[in-house]
Amino acid sequence: MDSIKVIGGGELNGTIPISGAKNATLPLMIASLLTDETLTLTNVPRLRDVAQLTQILSNHGVDYSVNGKRNGQDELAGQTLNLTAREIVDTTAPYELVSKMRASFWVVGPLVARCHEARVSLPGGCAIGTRPVDFFIDGLSALGAQIEIEAGYVVVRAPGGLKGARVAFPKVSVGATHTIMMAATLASGETEIVNAAREPEVVDLAKCLKAMGARIEGEGTSTIRIQGVPRLHGARHAVVPDRIETGTYA
Template identity: 70%
Template sequence: MDRIRIVGGERLTGTIPISGAKNAALPLMIASLLTRETLVLRNVPRLADVTLLGRILGNHGVDITVVGKKVGQATTDGQTFKLKSAEIVDTTAPYEMVSRMRASFWVLAPLLARCGEAKVSLPGGCAIGTRPVDLHLTTLEALGASIELEGGYVIAKAPKGLTGARVSLSKVSVGATHNALMAAVLARGDTLIENAAREPEVADVAICLKKMGAKIGGIGSATLEVEGVGHLHGAEHTVLPDRIETGTYAMAAAMTGGDVLLQNTRAELLESALDLLRSSGVEIEETPSGLRVARNGGGLRPVAVDTEPFPGFPTDLQAQLIALMCMAQGTSTVRETIFENRFMHVQELARLGARIDLRGDTAMVTGVQGLAGAQVMATDLRASVSLIIAGLAAKGETMIGRVYHLDRGFERIEDKLRQCGAHIERLSG
C-alpha cells in the first residue's frame, strides 16, 4: 500500500495548475446517459473516481473514448472524454460498483428518465456520516416514480415517463439537486426545484444540460425552473476549475509562508474561503491566469467559521483549515454543520503536535509554535490532504499511510507540490 513521505520546512514557491473539478466531472459524465448522441467533456481530471465511474457507465452501455494529447498540450492539461450511450444495455447499477463511490448513485435519475426503470444499489463512499438518500427518492416520487427498497437496492419505475412537479427539498443537498435536475429535464411538463443546492458544480451541470437542449432557468439560484423536453442531443463542455483543490493549495501555500500562483482557477468559485484566509493574514491577488497566494512570514490570525452550503465555507475544506489553524497565534473555532463524523483527522493531527479540543460539532484549535513529523494514517479524502498540509510545515519527517484516498480527489498532488519546492515523495508497498 502506497505511503507519502514529507520532510517539512520548505516554503512553497512557483505555479500550481488547478485541475478540473471532480465534483462537476462526475455528474457531467453521468449526464451522458440522458442522450443517444455524443457528449464531449474537456478538462476532465485524472482521478481514481473518474476511472471507476467510467467502468460503471460502461456497464450501462456508455462508450467512452479518451482523446489523445494534442501538439503543445501539457501533461497538466485535463483529459477530453467522448461519451456516447446510443443504447442503454443494463439499467442495474450493482452493489460491487456503487458501494465504492457514492456519486455513482446519481445514475438513478437519468436511467429512470430515459428508460422508465432503474435498479441501483444503495451507495458507499467516504465514511464521514450517514448521508441518507431519502431526499433523492422523495424527489423522484414527486415526479411520478414508484420506489421500492429491496435487498439493498433502490428499484425505481416510471413506465409512462416522469411528470413535472413542484419539488421542495427539505434540506440543501448537492446529490439530490443533481438527481432532481437530471430527472426533470426529460419529464413531461414543468418542474420547480426549490431549496436547490447553489454550488458552482451544480450550475456547471445545468449549463451543460442547456447545451444539450434542456430548458433550465434560475441557474446558480436556490430555485431551478425546468421545462421538460422530449430528448437531449450531444454537446461539448469544459469542466470548471476545482475550487476545493484551489482552496487546498492556497492553504498549503499559507501554511509554509510561501508564494504560489494557482493557475486556471477563479476567485468567485470560493469567495467565502478566500475571505476567511485574508482575515487570517494571507495575501490573495486575482491575476489574469489565476490566483496568487502568499504569506510574508507574519503570524496567522485565528478564525471562527461554520461550514455551510455554497456560498458559505465548504465542508470539503474544513480539514485543511483545521490543519492551517494549528499554526495560528490563538484559538480558532471550526464548527461542522454538514456531516456528523468529519473530525477523524483530528487525532492524526494531534500526533504531529496539534492542540485540538473537540466539543460536539465544534473543533477548538489552539495554535502551537511548531509541529513535529510523525507517522500518521489517512482516514478519508479530505483528512488525507490535511495531513499533507500539516506535514509541509512540520519539522522532520512525516509518513502518511493509506493515501489511496488522495487519488480519488487530487490529481498528481505530490508532483504539483514537489515542483514548488516541497520535499515530498510517494513510496510504493
C-alpha cells in the same frame, strides 16, 4: 519527511494549471446517460474516481474514449473524454459497483428519465441507516415515479414517463439536486426544485445540460426551474476548474 520549511519574502509569479473539478466531473459524466449522442467533456481530471465511474457507466452500455496527448499540450492539462450512451443495455446498477463510489447512485435519475425504469443499489447495500438517500427517493416520487426498496436496491418505475412537479428539499443536498435536475430535463412539464444546492458544480451541470438542449433557469440560486423536453442531444463542455485547488494555491 517530518516537516517542510518555507522561507517567504520573494515575489511570486507564473501560471499554474488548475485541474477540472472532480465534484463537477462525476455528475457531468452521468449526464451522458440522458442522450443517445456523444457528450464530450474537456478538462477532465486524471483521477481514479473518473476511471471508476467510466467503468460503471460502461455497465449501462456507455461507449467511451479518451483523447490522447497532443503536441504542445500541457502535460498537467485535463483529458478529453467522449461518452456515448447510444443504447442503454442495462438499467441495473449493482452493489459491487455502487458501493465503490457513492456518486454512482446518481445514475438513478437519468436512467428512469430516459428508460422509465432503474434498479440501483443503495450505497450501503442492505445495511439499514447507512448512507441514506431519502431526498433522492422523495424527489423522484414527487416526479411521479413508483418506488420500492427490494433487498438493498431502489427499484424505480415510471411507465408513462416522469411528470414535472415541485420538489422541496428539507435540507440542501448537492447530490439530490444533481439527480433531480437531470431527471427533470426529460420529464413532461415544469419542475421546480426548492432549497436547491447552489455550488458552482451544480451551475456547471446546468450549463452542460443546457448545451445539450435542456431548458433550465435559476441555477446558482435556491430555486431551479426546469422545463422538460422530449430529448437531449450531444454537446461539448469544459469541466469547471476546481475551486478548492484554486483556493489552496491562492
